[in-house]
Amino acid sequence: MRGAQHMDVRSGRGGLETSAVSDTLIDTALRRDDEQLTSPAPETLPAGKPEAGGNDMKVVALQGSPNDDGLTASLAEAALQGAAESGADTELVQLTEYQISSCGQCNNGWFKCREEGWCVIEDDFADIREKIMDADAWVLVTPVYFGDLSECVKAFTDRLRRCNVGAKGQGLEGKPVIGVAAAGGSGRGTPTCLMAMDRLFTHVGAEIADLITVTRRSSEYKSAALRVAARQMCEQMRS
Numbered sequence: 001m002r003g004a005q006h007m008d009v010r011s012g013r014g015g016l017e018t019s020a021v022s023d024t025l026i027d028t029a030l031r032r033d034d035e036q037l038t039s040p041a042p043e044t045l046p047a048g049k050p051e052a053g054g055n056d057m058k059v060v061a062l063q064g065s066p067n068d069d070g071l072t073a074s075l076a077e078a079a080l081q082g083a084a085e086s087g088a089d090t091e092l093v094q095l096t097e098y099q100i101s102s103c104g105q106c107n108n109g110w111f112k113c114r115e116e117g118w119c120v121i122e123d124d125f126a127d128i129r130e131k132i133m134d135a136d137a138w139v140l141v142t143p144v145y146f147g148d149l150s151e152c153v154k155a156f157t158d159r160l161r162r163c164n165v166g167a168k169g170q171g172l173e174g175k176p177v178i179g180v181a182a183a184g185g186s187g188r189g190t191p192t193c194l195m196a197m198d199r200l201f202t203h204v205g206a207e208i209a210d211l212i213t214v215t216r217r218s219s220e221y222k223s224a225a226l227r228v229a230a231r232q233m234c235e236q237m238r239s
């Protein structure tokens with residue numbers, strides 16, 4: 001079992017150079033956001049609105065590829081970069097680095113997950129669940145495997161859904177989330193993978209900020225869009 005990696009999110013990885021996507025709407029949006037970020041901050045803010053850039057919120061990204069230097073990882077980094085640009089603290093969790101068993105379907109299908117909102121299996125599941133429960137928003141990035149979530153994402157989210165579905169599990173209802181399906185192959189199966197995420201987010205009551213499909217061909221501009229989506233997700237939470 002390993003602890004989570006804390007990371008400083010920096011630019012420059014994952015095809016985020018905006019010059020390559022100039023003359024697009026996304027580039028325009030990024031420039032506009034940059035202008036907003038460099039504008040002088042007001043001396044005082046209305047009550048209830050935390051100061052932008054004051055690390056007033058935390059965004060956690062779960063990435064489900066075993067490859068820490070591939071498409072999926074670069075997309076998780078793009079999302080965290082956008083969140084960091086809005087002033088949020090960020091944390092990347094590479095799920096394959098943790099021990100997360102499949103659901104045991106205890107006791108004819110339901111057990112403590114339904115009764116009390118927790119899972120009896122002793123592994124890293126609870127720690128990772130706590131990270132997203134404690135965060136202000138989260139991002140789930142999975143590689144598309146056989147048109148579905150990757151196995152570690154499935155193992156984690158199957159148990160998450162059981163613990164957080166309905167009234168027993170609290171902590172994810174209304175919490176903003178971005179789901180990303182990263183298809184590094186033909187691109188087939190991306191919609192079904194995204195649909196699996198949509199069902200998950202619905203079951204746990206999450207507020208879907210965006211659902212994004214990415215293929216090899218779209219990775220450059222989708223990565224830029226994801227960065228903007230994460231930044232705006234944070235900004236919308238403050239507004």
Ligand SMILES: Cc1cc2nc3c(=O)[nH]c(=O)nc-3n(C[C@H](O)[C@H](O)[C@H](O)COP(=O)(O)O)c2cc1C
Pocket residue numbers: 065066067069070071072073142143144145146147148182183184185186187188189190
């Ligand atoms: C077991 C397996 C199944 C896959 N199934 C699909 C698929 O259904 N559609 C697709 O476009 N790519 C598929 N791929 C390619 C992955 O989506 C691709 O490896 C991944 O997005 C990029 O992963 P990376 O993060 O390691 O770069 C599959 C890959 C593996 C290993």
